[in-house]
Amino acid sequence: MRSFNIAFLAAILSLEAHAVPHSNRKVSVGTGLLVETTSGNIQGFINHTAPDVRQFLGVPFAEPPVGQLRFAKPQAKQPNGTVKALTLPNSCMQQFDSSSSTIYTEYETGFLVSGGNSEDCLYLSIWAPKVENIQSQQRPLPVLLYIPGGGFTSGGQASLYKIPDKWVQRTQSHIVVIMNYRVNLFGFPNAKGLEDQNVGLLDQRLAVEWVRDNIGNFGGDTKRITLWGQSAGAGSVSVYPYGYPEDPIVAGLIADSGGPGIVNYDLAQTNxxxxxxxxxxxxxxxxxxxxxxxxxxxxxLENALSYYSGNGTSPSMAFKPVVDNKVVFSNWTERLTNGKVAKTPMIIGSNTNEGAGFVSFTPEGPGDEALAAATKIISCPVAAEAQNRYIGDLPTYRYQYAGNFSNISPLPWFGAYHSSELPLLFGTHSEYRSQSTSFEWDVSYAMEALWLSFAEDPTRGPARLALGNTAANPNNASYFAWPKFQQGASDMLLIAEGEKLMQLVSSESIDTSCSV
Structure with missing residues (x-):
């Protein structure tokens, strides 16, 4: 305890700490707001909405990937003065489709990224408790390093439903880091003249390395970093242990709604x-x-790609991860049976109505058959990876999320659509439309507790205490330990089905539908 305090204070208090005023924020003066990193000194702030959270928004982890670095492997950021990390960074160049109407464009705009986009986008943001609250802990804090989704065509940090300041404010027991990475053409060019094709995935790896090298100065535990992602971010998390079997760096993996099957095949490199x-x-x-x-x-470039794709021009053209046999592989099972995968524990799962996020929007919905077919886009790669990990005896905890709350799913057919669990995990579900129900708060707290329990010790597996009600746990006990996934057993955690907070069920219905 004493050695941690001395090292921690030396790292973050040896610099004079002043909060820098910023428009639209009431900034407080606090300690630990100027932190030394490999990218230079980082100036953060504290605001009135989360008064116990230090925020460092827009921290560069790589050199701007412009000029000759466009389409190239990312280069670590070199120090160049103090970085004023006061606003969320621009998103990476976004592919757009103006002809598409979805639940996200019509109702759920808080899942879309806001603000500008730029090639100079390789930044991450950090939310950490105040220094004095970290010092009261027995050890440095676990870290959740989040990879946003977006289908590998878009996405970034700046979206309302995944800002974790209030979550960190409430728990004071963890640190959240969210990264940007290059997407579409800029992240996955697959050009014949390049040595590396999946530079967007290499951006993610460099962000992991930056967190390993620097998060200790923010009060984080370098040995307790959990790599977490949703959708394309989950696909990225699930391929990650195959690409770095000997040096995964991270201690845990969490994949919400994504698996390794979400890759592109452009073998002729014509796109x-x-x-x-x-x-x-x-x-x-x-x-x-x-x-x-x-x-x-x-x-x-972005306009040319977006208009070509948005107009449905033939042949189709897409830029997503491709098989390179470096970080993306053609046969995941073979890779696993040959022992070329990190044995990092993982939480993985999907939502009951993923397909609502992929179909064209109509007020009455496309019908159950179309929704079920679209849901398989996510549920089947997730099922395949869970089964693969079971074959390889890799510690895996599988879930299915079924929450259907009117402030998040305002139309009856939305249900537990793709991404709908994120507001409950990030604690933002009460910030829009109607008030959250008490059951919704219970589900949010339970999921946060399990995800944080896993981050605290992935080798132990997720566990939680009951919320003052033994009926809240599947085994009717005051303490619930999530069992490891075994094919054919009733150990998949079903969350928020009807009025049941959690229950252990078989995954057979999902797996059988994917084999048809």
Missing amino acids: FTTLAGLVGCDGLGSEEELSCVRKVPAQT
Whole structure:
């Protein structure tokens, strides 16, 4: 305890700490707001909405991937003066589809990213308790390092439903870090002239390395980093242990609604050449083509890709993770049976009505059959990975989320759609539409407790105490330990089905539907 306090104070209090005023925020003066990192000194702030949380928003972990670094492997950020980390960073260049109408564009806009986008986007943001509250702990705090979703085409930190300041304010027992990474063409170019095709996934790895090297100065435990993601972020988390079997760095993995099956196959590498032709770089060799496209303005590239895809032009063109046999592989089971996967414990699961997030929006919905088919886009890769991990004897905790709350799912057919669990996990469910119900708060607290319990000690597995009501736990006890997933057993945790907070059930219905 004493050695931790001395090291921690030396790291974050040796610098004079002043909060820097920022428009639209009531900033307080506090300790630990100027932190030394490998990217330079980072200036954070504390505001009145979360007065016990230090926020460091927009911390660079890589050099801007522009010019010759466009499409290239990320380079670690070199110090260049104090970074005023006071606002969420720009998102990476976003692919858009103006012709698409979904539940997110019509009702759930809080899941979409706000603010600007830029090629200079490789930043992360940190939410940590105040120094004095960390000092009262017996050890440095567990860290949740979050990878946002967005289908590998869009996404970023700046969306309402996944801002964790109030969660950290309430618990004072963990640190949350959210990263940006390059998406679409900029993250997954798959160009013939490149050595690395999945540079967006390499961005994620560099962010993990940055957190390992620096989070101790914010009060975090470098040996208790849990890599967590949702949707494409979950797909990223699930492929991660296959790419770094000997040095995963992280102690735990959490994959909400995503598995390794979410990859793109462009073996002929024609997509990049097609796009190059749209921006005046046609008829060139691979090196000349790459050099030409690197000189085209980023927004011109993004517009060309978005309009081509949005208009349904044939042949289709997509830029997502591709098999490179470095970080993405063609046969995950073979990789596992050959022992080339980190044995990192994982929570993995999906939602009961994922498909509502993928169909075109109509007020009355597309019908049960269409929703069930679209739900398989997520549930089947999740089921396959859970089964794969069971075969490989990798510690796995499987869940299904069924919550259906009117402030999050305002139309009856929305149900537990893709991403709908995030407001409960981040503690933001009460910030929009109608008030949250008491049951909704119970579900939120229970899920947060399990995710945090896992982050505290992934080798132990998730566990929680009852919320003053033994009926809140599947085994009717005051203490619930989530059992490891075993194929064929009733050990999948079903969350918020009807009025039941948690229950252990079989995954057979999901798995059988995926085999049809």
